[in-house]
Amino acid sequence: MDVPLSISEVSELLGITAHTARYYERAGLLTIDRSQSGHRIYDRKTVERLDFLVRMRTSGMGISELSRYVDLVRDGDSTTEERLQIMLAQRERIRTQIRELERALDTTEYKIATYGGAPTTSTTSSAIDHEPEGTSS
Amino acid sequence: MDVPLSISEVSELLGITAHTARYYERAGLLTIDRSQSGHRIYDRKTVERLDFLVRMRTSGMGISELSRYVDLVRDGDSTTEERLQIMLAQRERIRTQIRELERALDTTEYKIATYGGAPTTSTTSSAIDHEPEGTSS
DNA sequence: CCTTGACTTCGAGTGCACTCACAGTCGTAG
DNA sequence: CTACGACTGTGAGTGCACTCGAAGTCAAGG
Numbered sequence: 001m002d003v004p005l006s007i008s009e010v011s012e013l014l015g016i017t018a019h020t021a022r023y024y025e026r027a028g029l030l031t032i033d034r035s036q037s038g039h040r041i042y043d044r045k046t047v048e049r050l051d052f053l054v055r056m057r058t059s060g061m062g063i064s065e066l067s068r069y070v071d072l073v074r075d076g077d078s079t080t081e082e083r084l085q086i087m088l089a090q091r092e093r094i095r096t097q098i099r100e101l102e103r104a105l106d107t108t109e110y111k112i113a114t115y116g117g118a119p120t121t122s123t124t125s126s127a128i129d130h131e132p133e134g135t136s137s
Numbered sequence: 138m139d140v141p142l143s144i145s146e147v148s149e150l151l152g153i154t155a156h157t158a159r160y161y162e163r164a165g166l167l168t169i170d171r172s173q174s175g176h177r178i179y180d181r182k183t184v185e186r187l188d189f190l191v192r193m194r195t196s197g198m199g200i201s202e203l204s205r206y207v208d209l210v211r212d213g214d215s216t217t218e219e220r221l222q223i224m225l226a227q228r229e230r231i232r233t234q235i236r237e238l239e240r241a242l243d244t245t246e247y248k249i250a251t252y253g254g255a256p257t258t259s260t261t262s263s264a265i266d267h268e269p270e271g272t273s274s
Numbered sequence: 275c276c277t278t279g280a281c282t283t284c285g286a287g288t289g290c291a292c293t294c295a296c297a298g299t300c301g302t303a304g
Numbered sequence: 305c306t307a308c309g310a311c312t313g314t315g316a317g318t319g320c321a322c323t324c325g326a327a328g329t330c331a332a333g334g
Binding site for chain 2: 059105
């Protein structure tokens with residue numbers, strides 16, 4: 001269980017395209033070893049790095065900020081304070097997103113109940129349907 | 138408590154810019170009444186519609202799909218089945234996003250603990266630090 | 275009367291993150 | 305020996321959702 005993977009294998013594993021994996025490398029987010037023939041070889045450690053990058057991206061961190069973070073890691077222990085700040089900001093972003101998504105989920109569930117629960121009851125669709133809760137800030 | 142709002146008031150209330158509110162209208166997602174002088178007037182119902190649109194957008198529904206949904210609502214009761222399908226798909230998207238965000242949150246918390254908990258312990262940063270969990274599919 | 279500020283329309287511009295095209299290379303299967 | 309499929313680098317293109325700019329209108333204050 002430590003067989004190096006090809007770019008197509010690793011991209012499928014992580015749910016991205018091979019194009020995207022190459023793009024991240026071009027953007028300086030990580031470097032990947034090559035085989036004798038020039039093909040990228042992803043070992044366990046490299047896969048984990050890429051997985052981390054994908055997680056940060058899918059949770060809303062931009063490429064430029066991620067790039068900054070990667071540079072800080074390369075620069076060593078003196079940069080941990082700024083790295084901490086980046087991760088604290090990222091945590092807040094994620095928490096905010098989760099809160100928004102849960103609100104949107106409530107709204108969506110309500111719509112589903114309206115459409116799925118009532119078998120064509122009519123007297124609907126006056127607006128974009130009626131909303132469950134008022135619009136409080 | 139049913140005073141109509143201006144575009145600047147409603148956009149601040151909903152956390153978007155006035156530009157974006159106008160853009161949604163231009164995209165056909167909703168229509169807004171005008172005052173005698175031509176300014177947009179948002180009443181309670183209109184604010185709720187816009188709030189719904191914003192929630193769907195922030196949870197990943199694209200403008201074109203949202204536009205389709207709005208058209209279906211306009212077309213009346215015969216379209217509830219397709220509207221249900223759209224909302225079911227939306228629910229799945231949201232659930233997937235929440236799952237991904239929670240994974241990203243775990244990763245972020247781990248980094249914070251590493252930087253915040255360990256006061257410059259050294260012997261770190263061999264990769265982009267060590268990951269808490271293995272990369273399982 | 276004149277300025278100020280918030281609004282109007284509408285075409286055009288921006289930023290981001292991919293995503294693609296193309297020409298070339300490599301290793302194995304037939 | 306040659307065809308195939310998966311890979312390579314890199315410049316250019318795409319799609320989306322805003323975001324801006326410019327010119328104009330309007331109501332109220334000094």
